[in-house]
Amino acid sequence: NAGVTQTPKFRVLKTGQSMTLLCAQDMNHEYMYWYRQDPGMGLRLIHYSVGEGTTAKGEVPDGYNVSRLKKQNFLLGLESAAPSQTSVYFCASRHQTGNSYEQYFGPGTRLTVT
Amino acid sequence: SQQGEEDPQALSIQEGENATMNCSYKTSINNLQWYRQNSGRGLVHLILIRSNEREKHSGRLRVTLDTSKKSSSLLITASRAADTASYFCATPLRSNDYKLSFGAGTTVTVRA
Numbered sequence: 001n002a003g004v005t006q007t008p009k010f011r012v013l014k015t016g017q018s019m020t021l022l023c024a025q026d027m028n029h030e031y032m033y034w035y036r037q038d039p040g041m042g043l044r045l046i047h048y049s050v051g052e053g054t055t056a057k058g059e060v061p062d063g064y065n066v067s068r069l070k071k072q073n074f075l076l077g078l079e080s081a082a083p084s085q086t087s088v089y090f091c092a093s094r095h096q097t098g099n100s101y102e103q104y105f106g107p108g109t110r111l112t113v114t
Numbered sequence: 115s116q117q118g119e120e121d122p123q124a125l126s127i128q129e130g131e132n133a134t135m136n137c138s139y140k141t142s143i144n145n146l147q148w149y150r151q152n153s154g155r156g157l158v159h160l161i162l163i164r165s166n167e168r169e170k171h172s173g174r175l176r177v178t179l180d181t182s183k184k185s186s187s188l189l190i191t192a193s194r195a196a197d198t199a200s201y202f203c204a205t206p207l208r209s210n211d212y213k214l215s216f217g218a219g220t221t222v223t224v225r226a
Contacts, residue, residue: 042216105156
């Protein structure tokens with residue numbers, strides 16, 4: 001099992017450009033999440049999904065959109081990148097049921113917006 | 115806003131020593147988790163403690179939870195260079211929520 005994978009690993013964008021970050025998981029998890037991590041701060045939740053075809057806003061959703069067309073994939077889009085979106089982005093997933101609340105994380109995407 | 119806060123922000127210890135870090139949170143929870151993040155990598159789940167547990171062990175890790183003080187501690191015994199990492203506590207945003215709130219983390223450096 002690959003677990004949670006993210007592409008790309010690194011990206012540099014110019015202000016105003018758009019891009020999509022892809023997250024894929026092979027654990028048949030229902031829940032998926034997108035976080036951003038900035039220096040000196042914990043992870044902040046951008047958007048999340050509780051199942052295929054559903055998405056919801058997290059703490060810091062402005063400037064981002066998401067889609068979950070397939071259960072295994074969760075896409076994060078930046079329509080018009082801004083320097084404030086320079087960050088490391090992490091995707092995570094977990095099972096819906098059971099007593100395990102553990103989230104599984106991908107390796108991250110380092111995005112720089114100039 | 116962040117639910118949990120770790121203390122200290124950074125910790126430097128000698129190999130073989132113990133490392134202790136604390137987490138305080140604001141609202142009632144039914145569980146608390148600790149994660150580790152090595153430099154340049156994603157977070158890895160270490161241990162979960164439920165609200166009806168006071169202490170839990172996993173290998174060289176010992177976690178305590180004091181719900182009356184809304185605090186938890188993570189102890190790493192006999193530290194190794196490989197323990198150099200950032201450690202985060204995570205709590206549900208609401209009592210039984212599937213969304214987590216992460217603290218800013220404690221950066222632990224283990225010197226050889």
